[in-house]
Amino acid sequence: MQLLKKLKKASPGWFLLTVGxxxxxxxxxxxxxxxxxxxxxxxxxxxxxxxxxxYFQNSLILVLATGLLAAxxxxxxxxVIAAYNFPGRDFLSWGLILPLAIPPYIGAYVYQGxxxxxxxxxxxxxxxxxxxxxxxxxxxxxxxxAIFIYTIFLFPYVFLMTRAFLSKQSASLLESSxxxxxxDNTIFFKIILPLSRxxxxxxxxxxxxxxxxxxxxxxxxxxxxxxxxxxxxxxxxGDLPTSVRLAVMAMLVIFVVLFIEKLLRGGRKYSxxxxxxxxxxxxxxxxxxxxxxxxxTYGVFFFGFLLPTxxxxxxxxxxxxxGLMETLHFAFTSFLTGGGAAVLILTGAVIIATTARMSxxxxxxxxxxxxxxxxxxxxAVIAVGVLLFxxxxxGVLSFLQTGFGIEAxxxxxxxxxxxxxxxAVRFMGIAFNSVxxxxxxxxxxxxxxxxxxxxxxxxxxxxxxxxxxxxALMSGFLLVFIEIMKELPLTMILRPFNFDTLATxxxxxxxxxMIYRAADLSLVLIFFSAAAIYLIxxxxxxxxxxxxx
Amino acid sequence: xxKLIIVTIIISIFVGLGTAAxxxxxxxxxxxxxxxxxxxxxxxxxxxxxIEVNVLKGDSDQLIERIAREGKNSPADVLITxxxxxxxxxxxxxxxxxVSTETLTQNVPANLRDEDNYWYGxxxxxxxxxxxxxRVDPEDLAGYGDLTSDQWQDKIVVxxxxxxxxxxxxxxxVSIYGEKWAEDWAAGIVDNMARKPQGNDRAQATxxxxxxxxxxxxxxxxxxxxxxxxNPAEVEVAENVGIHFPDGENGTHINVxxxxxxxxxxxxxxxxxxxxxxxxxSAQKFFASANYEYPVNPEVEASExxxxxxxxxxxxxxxxxxxxxxxxxxxxxxRVGWQ
Numbered sequence: 001m002q003l004l005k006k007l008k009k010a011s012p013g014w015f016l017l018t019v020g021x022x023x024x025x026x027x028x029x030x031x032x033x034x035x036x037x038x039x040x041x042x043x044x045x046x047x048x049x050x051x052x053x054x055y056f057q058n059s060l061i062l063v064l065a066t067g068l069l070a071a072x073x074x075x076x077x078x079x080v081i082a083a084y085n086f087p088g089r090d091f092l093s094w095g096l097i098l099p100l101a102i103p104p105y106i107g108a109y110v111y112q113g114x115x116x117x118x119x120x121x122x123x124x125x126x127x128x129x130x131x132x133x134x135x136x137x138x139x140x141x142x143x144x145x146a147i148f149i150y151t152i153f154l155f156p157y158v159f160l161m162t163r164a165f166l167s168k169q170s171a172s173l174l175e176s177s178x179x180x181x182x183x184d185n186t187i188f189f190k191i192i193l194p195l196s197r198x199x200x201x202x203x204x205x206x207x208x209x210x211x212x213x214x215x216x217x218x219x220x221x222x223x224x225x226x227x228x229x230x231x232x233x234x235x236x237x238g239d240l241p242t243s244v245r246l247a248v249m250a251m252l253v254i255f256v257v258l259f260i261e262k263l264l265r266g267g268r269k270y271s272x273x274x275x276x277x278x279x280x281x282x283x284x285x286x287x288x289x290x291x292x293x294x295x296x297t298y299g300v301f302f303f304g305f306l307l308p309t310x311x312x313x314x315x316x317x318x319x320x321x322x323g324l325m326e327t328l329h330f331a332f333t334s335f336l337t338g339g340g341a342a343v344l345i346l347t348g349a350v351i352i353a354t355t356a357r358m359s360x361x362x363x364x365x366x367x368x369x370x371x372x373x374x375x376x377x378x379x380a381v382i383a384v385g386v387l388l389f390x391x392x393x394x395g396v397l398s399f400l401q402t403g404f405g406i407e408a409x410x411x412x413x414x415x416x417x418x419x420x421x422x423x424a425v426r427f428m429g430i431a432f433n434s435v436x437x438x439x440x441x442x443x444x445x446x447x448x449x450x451x452x453x454x455x456x457x458x459x460x461x462x463x464x465x466x467x468x469x470x471x472a473l474m475s476g477f478l479l480v481f482i483e484i485m486k487e488l489p490l491t492m493i494l495r496p497f498n499f500d501t502l503a504t505x506x507x508x509x510x511x512x513x514m515i516y517r518a519a520d521l522s523l524v525l526i527f528f529s530a531a532a533i534y535l536i537x538x539x540x541x542x543x544x545x546x547x548x549x
Numbered sequence: 550x551x552k553l554i555i556v557t558i559i560i561s562i563f564v565g566l567g568t569a570a571x572x573x574x575x576x577x578x579x580x581x582x583x584x585x586x587x588x589x590x591x592x593x594x595x596x597x598x599x600i601e602v603n604v605l606k607g608d609s610d611q612l613i614e615r616i617a618r619e620g621k622n623s624p625a626d627v628l629i630t631x632x633x634x635x636x637x638x639x640x641x642x643x644x645x646x647x648v649s650t651e652t653l654t655q656n657v658p659a660n661l662r663d664e665d666n667y668w669y670g671x672x673x674x675x676x677x678x679x680x681x682x683x684r685v686d687p688e689d690l691a692g693y694g695d696l697t698s699d700q701w702q703d704k705i706v707v708x709x710x711x712x713x714x715x716x717x718x719x720x721x722x723v724s725i726y727g728e729k730w731a732e733d734w735a736a737g738i739v740d741n742m743a744r745k746p747q748g749n750d751r752a753q754a755t756x757x758x759x760x761x762x763x764x765x766x767x768x769x770x771x772x773x774x775x776x777x778x779x780n781p782a783e784v785e786v787a788e789n790v791g792i793h794f795p796d797g798e799n800g801t802h803i804n805v806x807x808x809x810x811x812x813x814x815x816x817x818x819x820x821x822x823x824x825x826x827x828x829x830x831s832a833q834k835f836f837a838s839a840n841y842e843y844p845v846n847p848e849v850e851a852s853e854x855x856x857x858x859x860x861x862x863x864x865x866x867x868x869x870x871x872x873x874x875x876x877x878x879x880x881x882x883x884r885v886g887w888q
Contacts, residue, residue: 046880046883050883050884051883116752116755117755117756117758117759117782117786118755118780118782118783118785118786119782122782123781123782132760135756135759135760135761141747141748141752142745142747221747222708222709222711222746222747222748222888224711224888228711231610232711234614235608235610235611235613235614237876237879238613238614238617238638238642318779318780319779384618387615387618387619388618391618391619391620391622394622398622413619413622492607492608492611493607493611493614493615495605495607496605497577497603497604497605497624498603498604498605499605500606508583508606509583512583513749513751513774516779516780
């Protein structure tokens with residue numbers, strides 16, 4: 001036993017690499033947090049007196065309502081997909097993840113464009129039926145509209161996590177309840193929902209973080225939230241300390257919500273495990289129940305993916321394919337940047353996860369916390385931290401260069417290095433989680449066997465772990481790729497000269513209300529993300545089928 | 550094969566980074582404008598002068614913040630951004646430098662540039678009253694002050710005060726009539742609003758056409774954009790509304806989109822050349838009409854569409870005032886509850 005422990009110790013090389021990466025990830029965050037302990041900004045007093053209550057109310061309403069709605073929608077859909085068979089079910093089991101491919105800000109522009117006075121719906125009613133309805137029925141640009149947008153485009157986080165949980169856990173419970181004559185509704189509310197509470201809450205807290213960090217939708221709808229306030233006080237008033245204070249308060253909102261959930265849950269534990277894991281046998285639906293299930297699932301798919309995509313196609317058609325070369329150019333940039341950055345981030349994540357696996361629980365938990373830090377801080381705030389860090393680094397570099405008489409004049413702060421580093425700070429947590437769950441699935445016996453047989457840590461990693469990690473690496477890569485494709489604030493603030501991605505360009509056009517021009521770019525963006533989602537789900541499915549056969 | 554692809558991607562990214570800083574004569578431009586015609590104008594500048602233009606596009610406020618953070622290492626030579634209030638903010642943040650040449654003085658009228666020559670206006674927009682042709686008699690309209698009268702109770706639509714255009718409008722009123730008057734005015738507008746502020750300027754014109762309100766406060770170029778929209782319904786909206794240039798005691802509030810040379814510009818001479826070129830008669834016509842704006846250069850005529858809207862009197866202040874009173878304006882908005 002003692003020997004085994006020693007064999008599992010990380011080699012110094014791995015450990016040092018990990019420490020290096022972690023320090024790099026932490027510095028930008030620390031750069032920001034330090035601002036909190038300085039004096040309050042000159043505008044803080046004014047912000048607190050006149051605006052804070054409003055920010056707080058709006059953010060809380062948005063976060064809570066979206067969190068709850070997404071939880072119910074995601075869990076409900078996961079249940080229907082996991083427990084029933086009906087025509088179209090196989091397609092929807094991954095089709096319902098597709099709304100994630102549409103960034104909420106693009107969704108917001110599309111929906112507003114569709115329902116506005118000059119949009120296709122009202123124009124059609126006016127021209128065909130001379131119908132002029134009061135504008136209040138079509139008013140989308142308010143808190144309710146924002147909640148709808150966030151829910152319909154972000155619920156897949158809950159859906160994904162709950163479905164994965166249900167497919168692993170519930171077979172025998174479900175069958176017992178059915179045998180005992182419980183109705184499906186009772187089973188859902190009394191058994192499934194409480195049982196999968198952990199998964200639902202985890203998914204829903206991702207949704208809430210996204211909502212709190214989102215800038216595009218609230219900016220467009222004119223809703224004051226913490227995020228718009230952070231931008232306003234920092235960029236509008238040039239007051240960084242005030243915006244950092246607001247960022248910390250925004251994070252408190254999430255902690256409070258999660259804390260309340262924990263209190264409500266109390267000491268109860270809902271996890272349930274059995275060695276007898278097998279897929280749920282799905283019940284075939286007939287008659288009205290079949291129609292109902294189809295209406296529900298297809299309905300969500302329709303509003304979350306089909307309708308906005310078709311509308312974009314129509315707009316793209318109207319713009320007569322203008323700027324095709326331009327679109328291809330931006331697609332290429334996005335693809336290359338997203339792909340390259342994702343590879344680098346995955347490499348970092350594998351190094352950290354491998355070290356974490358060989359360390360004590362305390363250390364590996366700590367590593368997980370640190371990597372996810374960047375995901376919970378608003379993108380704009382990370383951007384400042386990264387910029388400050390790169391400028392410090394440039395100072396050191398130029399000092400070294402003059403010191404050694406080299407004339408290379410390397411400046412990092414206006415290159416792609418800075419942006420890619422910022423992506424790493426923000427998305428390392430996602431990559432780390434994927435790799436880590438991959439390691440959990442593999443277990444430790446192969447690793448231990450290889451070590452006992454006298455192979456080194458590094459050799460074991462390349463010969464044993466890496467090939468087995470492949471599926472996890474693949475899905476981690478694609479998840480990070482999708483996030484980078486959709487990413488807005490970091491790219492907008494930190495990009496180098498002559499650099500545009502699909503997302504930044506689409507946002508520029510859309511915020512200029514040139515939605516027709518934005519349509520092509522949005523479609524390509526959605527296509528890339530959707531393709532990545534398809535690859536993730538079908539890669540897994542092929543593997544599952546292979547196991548089953 | 551897969552490994553090869555990945556390696557190629559990584560290498561090509563880093564090679565791409567290295568080759569960025571090769572050109573001999575260049576100027577680095579940070580701009581908030583993103584019109585296709587700009588590219589042509591800049592290409593023509595390169596043809597005439599041999600100076601390559603590197604462009605970084607972005608949100609105005611974020612560009613200013615970025616230059617400030619980059620400090621003395623900033624590669625930025627020229628900053629182009631909309632609104633005199635913002636240009637003034639850039640001057641206050643100490644990221645611009647004063648430049649003055651005969652050509653610039655000739656091309657840009659005195660009231661449209663910074664009093665210390667830190668920035669120069671390039672294109673002009675007016676903030677006007679747009680009214681419903683069906684329900685409003687333009688004879689009833691006068692200056693901004695009259696918008697607070699009871700006649701327009703629940704009739705006015707306007708965007709959020711977070712927007713710099715509204716801040717600059719209020720700043721101009723603070724400058725002309727004083728803070729007390731401006732605060733009463735803002736409170737009066739809030740009373741007369743038909744709905745909570747939402748959407749951008751274009752959405753306000755649409756709201757008037759849809760009957761949600763009778764009057765909208767908005768910038769001129771948005772109407773130009775709507776008239777030339779790909780969407781027939783939007784063109785219809787633009788046809789159903791009229792444009793009134795506020796008159797009365799003081800004229801229409803105008804603002805500029807303008808440019809300044811960055812404090813630590815590595816290519817200062819080229820930066821000045823670019824400014825001179827953009828304000829020159831040959832560039833002004835395209836530069837202004839790309840966004841349906843009025844040229845600053847007095848030798849150049851506005852586009853036909855803009856001329857068809859007629860001449861108007863402008864507020865008699867130096868635009869530097871908009872920057873000086875910006876903070877006052879923001880605080881007034883927050884106090885009177887103009888969201």
